[in-house]
Amino acid sequence: MEHEKLEKQLGLWDVYAIATGAMFSSGFFLLPGIAAAETGPSVFIAYLVSGLLVLPTMFSVAELATAMPKAGGTYYIIDRSLGPVMGTVGGYGSWLALVLKSAFALIGMGAYISIFIEVPIVPVAIVLTVVFGLLNIVGAKETTALQKVLVAALISIMTFYIAQGLFSVFSVDFFEVTRTQFTPLFINGATGFWATVGMVFVSYAGLTKVASVAEEVRNPDRNIPWGMFLSIMSAIFVYVAGVFIMVSVLDPTEFRQDLTPVATAGEAFMSWLPGDMGILLVVIAAVAAFASTGNAGIMSASRYPLAMARDKLIDKWFSKIGTMGTPVIAIIATVFLMIFFLVAFDVAEVAKLASAFQLMLFALLNLAVIVMRESKIEEYDPGFNSPFYPWIQIAGMILSAVLILEMGLLSIIFTVVVSIFSVGWFYYYAYGKIDREGAIFHVTARLGKRKDYGLEREMRGILREKGLREEDPYEQVVAQAEVIDEPTDKLSYTTIIKQASDILAKRLKMEEQQLVDDFCKAQDLGTIPLGNNTVINHIRVEKDCDPQMVLVRIPESITVSTEGYEVLDEDETGEVENLCAMIFLVSSSENSSQHLRIIAHLAEMIGSRHFIERWNSASNESELREILLRDERFINITITKQNSTRELIGKKIMEVDLPGESLITILKRNGDIKIPHGSTVIEENDQLSIIGDIEDIEVIKEWRKSVEN
Known part of the structure; x- marks a missing residue:
């Protein structure tokens, strides 16, 4: 089934901005004090451990997204690997969880704005939702342009913040600070520490959401893995260093009750700045963080209904691409759902319930890598291969299961309810409309079961697109x-x-x-x-x-x-x-x-x-080849004594100085085709076929134009 395609507009720094923006919000600007109440000064170690523990899922998503760079990310991957029933669960759950997280981020943004300007928080969040929704409709490139500005502002201010904080900590008696602020390191032992790891782990969950816009990424084999890697490294550094500073400069008792610890710590060591400049910078960084999460959240979340509509799991109207090249109906639906949650619920409480569901999705994504590899589908061709397969995927699944148990009963019930609804929806609405079964049937085929041959055809289509x-x-x-x-x-x-x-x-x-x-x-x-x-x-x-x-x-x-x-x-x-x-x-x-x-x-x-038409009208063999070549990477040159190409007569191929790594691939002489070797001598009237990188061929074209004139 053919669908309207999203334009590939996003590069490496767009991927970085989306992934980074999706991680920074409440996890850094609201959560550290609450987390410190569980484990004490070791809270900064909990952030480090959580960042490292998300790596298995990052590796898995990087592999899957480069093999299947399609809109819908988590949904599409789970659907094609584990089948449409699990895909429906992943689609609805991912959409709901990301909508809740984005709505919560905009609530936090309104709260930080109210530090300087007295404004009603929920109405401000609704206005921001509409504004970001309109920006997403205008275009993905425009959306990520704002995203890059927000993330650049956030990272710049936080780098300055961390540099000032570390200078403040190490300019005094470091050992005295360590003794007073970091003793005891674990206030609730190992149990409290691992509970905190589970609590802050979800702060990194936004990293994988970049997979939902993979269809719009140029050169996904390179840009998705690198964008995710640079993003997680940035996040770990800011989280760990920032929380370490908070523990070092704030009173332990006050820190554990503080809902704006970044601002409070900033007041302690940036007092040398004029007026309220220190706290203002922190507020700007917080607003940029919450805005980037909300903006990236709408962009990523809207791709789930788009992908599900393409696959007939929901109404086809959600797959409509507007004149701006964006999924208009899916974006509008996402914006309205966010507004509904903002008006009808305590978003902060509901958003917490989605944490266990996100961890379940992490487990399914790790399982998906194992299924895709063991399916032995030849067309499964990721541009990035997860290291230490399958042990790192097994570790990721076990880790997710353990952390789900730390989320509490309500979060687990929320996950079960969403899953039951999704399965019910599939059998009520979609059953009988679709005939795909997922790569897991290729695994069972090795036990004598049937394969899903439609998936192989679809994967071949993906190879063509990549x-x-x-x-x-x-x-x-x-x-x-x-x-x-x-x-x-x-x-x-x-x-x-x-x-x-x-x-x-x-x-x-x-x-x-x-x-x-x-x-x-x-x-x-x-x-x-x-x-x-x-x-x-x-x-x-x-x-x-x-x-x-x-x-x-x-x-x-x-x-x-x-x-x-x-x-x-x-x-x-x-x-x-x-x-x-x-x-x-x-x-x-x-x-x-x-x-x-x-x-x-x-x-x-x-x-x-x-x-x-071009094939039938080609006048010679060279033109037939040129039809299958990418024009910008290929050129023919005829050697003659009538222009400067005569300089090449009598030279060996190895003696010809071509730009870059250009290569003479064919030498046509007296109607015969020769495969040239380094020792082949060029003669008059030889026709040379040269291939190379675009910029190198451009240089040769300019040279040919000059010698022919």
């Missing part, structure tokens, strides 16, 4: 591909396979008949995509080799049955006539993921609107 990785040799493979372009009406499917196998056998130093047999078997296995008058016939061989390709242009009509084939276009079934193009690809079975990425990109190129 595109190639920098290390994938796509351009080199296409540029070096041999072309069969014979104007004959006696071609048959079998004849073409034999011709292509003969070429590939010479390149791979394999038996031709083995390749013929493998290509013929590929049809029976359903591994030949069809569509747009094109066939891609691809196999993997048990040999350490570079990928090799043959392109075939068919001048006359060939009819091929699609029975048993994997189709690019669901509308093209039965007999495909006027087959104009065939592409043969052979890769090593040791590079299975790379093989699939190359196929996915070929499918993307073949699916373009004017592909077959």
Whole structure:
């Protein structure tokens, strides 16, 4: 099912801003004093331990989000791994928990504003909800632009705050401070300490919410893991150092009763600033923290109903993308739900109940990694692989279960109620409308159960959307591909396979008949995509080799049955006539993921609107290759004595100084194609095909333009 796609507008610092903004609010500006009442001065250690304990889930989410960068984050991942019933639980629960946390953040923002300006807190929170909602409708880039400003202000002020605080602590007798303020370190022993770890653990929960906007992230394989890693490091530093300062400078008894400990501590060591400048900076930082949590919360939360509507779990209107490229209906629904909670409930109390549900989601996300890996789905191709698999995922699940027990009975009851409602909704509304079953059926397939083949097709679609990785040799493979372009009406499917196998056998130093047999078997296995008058016939061989390709242009009509084939276009079934193009690809079975990425990109190129028109009208072999190449990474140069290219005549390939890591992949001489080697000597009238990075090819294009003039 095709859906309107969200535009990829977000880079590394957008990811960082969303993840960081989702973590800083009540966990730092309200919670430290309450947490200190449980464990005493060791509260700063509890924040450190909690930050480290969230790492297993961070690693799991980074892997899953790079493999499945789709809107809906937690919901989408759980649905595709554990099935739609658990997906419904994850979708509704994540949406509800994030809405509550965002509403609570805006209540906190109103409370800090009221320190300087007497304002009614709930009405201010409602106005802020509407404002952030409108900003989210305008566009994701505009939303994250504000988010980056808020996070930059927060981190800048907190860095100054921490620097001043540490200077104050270490400028006096440090050992005396330690003796008076940190003794006893644990006031309630190990029980109180671990209870505090569970209490503050949820402060880091916002880190994983960035997965819900993964569909809008450019280069998710790089930007999602790095953004999350930088964010958690920033959060741990600010939390631990900031709380350490509070413990050091505040009276222990007063600290444990203080709901604005950051401001109180700031007054103690920033009194040298003029007037109320110290407390004003803290209030600005707090407002920025709460605003960034609320803003990022609306953005992330709205992607859950969007993803659920795409999957027919709720009404399709929630999946509508507005003219600004944002999910308008989903954002409006999220804003109205936040306003409802602000008006009808004590948001602070209800938000606490959602903590156990967030921990349950953490456990499911760790389980999802195990399910996806053990499913052995070839198309599962994460750009980041969690270390220490599966032990770190098992530890994450056990940790979540232990911390859920620390949340109290009401939180557990809240989690059970939401889960029961979600399961009931699935069987009432969605059962019978969907046919997917999740990757867990691939795990049970190893025990003789059925697979969910629809998931494999969907994962292939994700590979197409993600595109190639920098290390994938796509351009080199296409540029070096041999072309069969014979104007004959006696071609048959079998004849073409034999011709292509003969070429590939010479390149791979394999038996031709083995390749013929493998290509013929590929049809029976359903591994030949069809569509747009094109066939891609691809196999993997048990040999350490570079990928090799043959392109075939068919001048006359060939009819091929699609029975048993994997189709690019669901509308093209039965007999495909006027087959104009065939592409043969052979890769090593040791590079299975790379093989699939190359196929996915070929499918993307073949699916373009004017592909077959350009293919049929190409005047020579070079133009056929260029159709499959990304234009900005490829260039042809003809060597002639009539311009400055004559300087290359007589030079060996290894002696040609090309910018960056550009590579001469094909040398065409007297109509023959040659694969150039370092010792190959360039002659007059040679045509060189060069591939490289975009900026390097631009340099060569400028040079070619100058020599031709």
